[in-house]
Amino acid sequence: MKVHEAVAQRIQELCKERGITVNGLAHLAAIPPSTIKNILYGISLNPGVATIKMLCDGLDITLEEFFDAEVFRQLEQEIE
Numbered sequence: 001m002k003v004h005e006a007v008a009q010r011i012q013e014l015c016k017e018r019g020i021t022v023n024g025l026a027h028l029a030a031i032p033p034s035t036i037k038n039i040l041y042g043i044s045l046n047p048g049v050a051t052i053k054m055l056c057d058g059l060d061i062t063l064e065e066f067f068d069a070e071v072f073r074q075l076e077q078e079i080e
Contacts, residue, residue, distance in 0.1 A: 004045045006071045007052065011040060013069070014059055029058030 001009075015025055022040065026033040031054050038044040039051075049063075056066050 001071070001075060002045075003075060004039070004042065004047065006075055007047055008040045008042070009071050010066060010069050011036065011055065013071075014061075014066075018059065025055065025058060027058075029054045031055070031058075
């Protein structure tokens with residue numbers, strides 16, 4: 001699994017846990033729904049920290065909480 005896939009999976013997990021849609025998250029995070037959809041559909045392969053921070057703010061979690069998930073612990077090393 002690649003980093004962008006892990007980010008997309010984590011966003012989906014958090015939305016499911018909170019019972020919100022992508023549009024709902026976009027509203028909470030004050031970012032366009034297309035930004036989130038581009039991450040989820042693999043169009044945006046390198047979502048910026050600022051975007052992830054805005055998502056975290058909308059979800060009322062920290063960056064640490066966002067990345068403290070099994071999906072990130074399972075990532076393979078990108079550079080060998």
